[in-house]
Amino acid sequence: MPEPMNETTKDTMTAERMFGDVLLDVDGISISFGGVKALDGVSFNVREHEVLAIIGPNGAGKSSMLNCINGFYHPQEGTITFKGSPHHQMQTHEAASQGIARTFQNIALFKGMSTLDNIMTGRSLKMKKNFLWQALYFGPALKEELEHRAKAEEIIDFLEIEAIRKTPVGKLPYGLQKRVELGRALAAEPDLLLLDEPMAGMNHEEKEDMCRYILDVNDEFGTTIVLIEHDMSVVMDISDRVVVLDYGKKLADGTPDEVRANQDVIDAYLGVSHDENGNGDE
Amino acid sequence: MEFLNAVFVAPFLDIADSPVFFAEVVIGGLMSGVMYSLVALGFVLIFKASGVFNYAQGAMVLFAALTLVGLMEHGAPLWLGLLVTLGVMVALAYAIERFMLRKLVNQEGIILFMATIGLNFVLEGVGQIAFGSDVKRLDVGLPDKSFEWKGILLNTFDLSATFIGAVMVTSLALFFQYTPTGRALRAVADDHQAALSVGIPLKTIWVIVWSVAGAVALVAGIMWGAKAGVQFSLVLIALKALPVLILGGFTSVPGAIVGGLIIGVGEKVAEVYWGPVFGGAIESWFAYMLALAFLLFRPQGLFGEKIIERV
Numbered sequence: 054m055p056e057p058m059n060e061t062t063k064d065t066m067t068a069e070r071m072f073g074d075v076l077l078d079v080d081g082i083s084i085s086f087g088g089v090k091a092l093d094g095v096s097f098n099v100r101e102h103e104v105l106a107i108i109g110p111n112g113a114g115k116s117s118m119l120n121c122i123n124g125f126y127h128p129q130e131g132t133i134t135f136k137g138s139p140h141h142q143m144q145t146h147e148a149a150s151q152g153i154a155r156t157f158q159n160i161a162l163f164k165g166m167s168t169l170d171n172i173m174t175g176r177s178l179k180m181k182k183n184f185l186w187q188a189l190y191f192g193p194a195l196k197e198e199l200e201h202r203a204k205a206e207e208i209i210d211f212l213e214i215e216a217i218r219k220t221p222v223g224k225l226p227y228g229l230q231k232r233v234e235l236g237r238a239l240a241a242e243p244d245l246l247l248l249d250e251p252m253a254g255m256n257h258e259e260k261e262d263m264c265r266y267i268l269d270v271n272d273e274f275g276t277t278i279v280l281i282e283h284d285m286s287v288v289m290d291i292s293d294r295v296v297v298l299d300y301g302k303k304l305a306d307g308t309p310d311e312v313r314a315n316q317d318v319i320d321a322y323l324g325v326s327h328d329e330n331g332n333g334d335e
Numbered sequence: 336m337e338f339l340n341a342v343f344v345a346p347f348l349d350i351a352d353s354p355v356f357f358a359e360v361v362i363g364g365l366m367s368g369v370m371y372s373l374v375a376l377g378f379v380l381i382f383k384a385s386g387v388f389n390y391a392q393g394a395m396v397l398f399a400a401l402t403l404v405g406l407m408e409h410g411a412p413l414w415l416g417l418l419v420t421l422g423v424m425v426a427l428a429y430a431i432e433r434f435m436l437r438k439l440v441n442q443e444g445i446i447l448f449m450a451t452i453g454l455n456f457v458l459e460g461v462g463q464i465a466f467g468s469d470v471k472r473l474d475v476g477l478p479d480k481s482f483e484w485k486g487i488l489l490n491t492f493d494l495s496a497t498f499i500g501a502v503m504v505t506s507l508a509l510f511f512q513y514t515p516t517g518r519a520l521r522a523v524a525d526d527h528q529a530a531l532s533v534g535i536p537l538k539t540i541w542v543i544v545w546s547v548a549g550a551v552a553l554v555a556g557i558m559w560g561a562k563a564g565v566q567f568s569l570v571l572i573a574l575k576a577l578p579v580l581i582l583g584g585f586t587s588v589p590g591a592i593v594g595g596l597i598i599g600v601g602e603k604v605a606e607v608y609w610g611p612v613f614g615g616a617i618e619s620w621f622a623y624m625l626a627l628a629f630l631l632f633r634p635q636g637l638f639g640e641k642i643i644e645r646v
Binding site for chain 2: 124175180
């Protein structure tokens, strides 16, 4: 039986990791589209420095949840409290300026622009000089641009995408596009990073790379991460806590091992993959 | 045989015969080309920044020119008229964002296009209700004299128009390529959702773009108005901008300039040398034939972004 051993290793790991205060608190979020309840009174919270995974079958409301948090969707009920200030409905601009950055399930990059330009757009909100200054492109505006450029280069180094700096991202292979998208999100120096299936469609090696970047971001910058992922081995490896959604309702919330042991979750979703893992181990 | 001779041999012999006259024709073409570029530029700006093909650009040119002339008729000096007209164009940009675009976020391009057709009618109507539909003379004080330079006949008005156009086009091209706002504009054109997620304020960007397009329309309106009088037919200039756009590419500021110049020179040269073969008046359709050829062989235009699609 591998379970007990896993439990102890995981426990020691969790004990080593230090989490801060609650950064994001989602309380009783409900949203429906026509007659379909995409989310039905979902509540959970994320602590500073935590890696939280949201899992669930297709159509469980995972992406809708992220869309509510960063203001694309406006929930009909509930409150989203970020950094202590409650919002009934987030606005995208507000979310971005308070330090929420995200990536998308179907990559949403600026395809005609180079990798560098894409990452620079991530710094839009950090740019203070208004567009008349920029039109002159002189003095303070130029200095500011150079500072941001330096920051963008740091991110390019961090993600090891120096070679494609000038390439239009539409020409890049899928895996690299995902990496550039992560770069654009990081450029905003966010406190909360929302990743919507960062590893979808990747091969094993690319997934490992992506995991490493996510964990490094979490370690080095202390960024809190909420991610949606379907690959259970990845979820169990990198997350501190897992929230399970099913048909818009929260099914479970706990450490990966608690969730794995939860009978509701096994019935609804994990059951199959849990059995498969078990068979694989034997 | 005679026909082939008239098409493939005689025109070139004519050109070789009198290079000075040819140079005059080419320069005349370049001048009107700059004017086309100015109108095309308005289209490109809006298309780049919101993916909308703004059918109302021609109407904006007319509206700006009408407003300026109307103000000057009421005794406003030129500088005040320019300032107020610019203000009106910015206010128009706000109104367009507030009452038209905001309701249509994330809609298909074709729906936004239909909305601009509506805008076209509104602007034409309002402009004429407010300022009447007579042909009006616009005098902005640019010198209009002809002189000879190395045997070539030139016109000071055309030269100043070219100069103003060139300055405007260069600064806009630089602005789009190298400033953060320019980058934000391109980002919005590429993907609304992603632009929102990095905190680019869509509304502000749209107001900026439509204001700049309004300013460009004003300059184009002044130039055309001073040349041909401010009248309803200014709207039709917008049609000439279409082949320019197809040639240059819808997303390229330099493309709008080069496209305008090619069309300008092309139609003048074609009219003078090849016109007689076809019984004249090819100036009015030559541009569209050229555009058609481009659509067949290079649909993204000379400088347009190549359409990349992963499947």
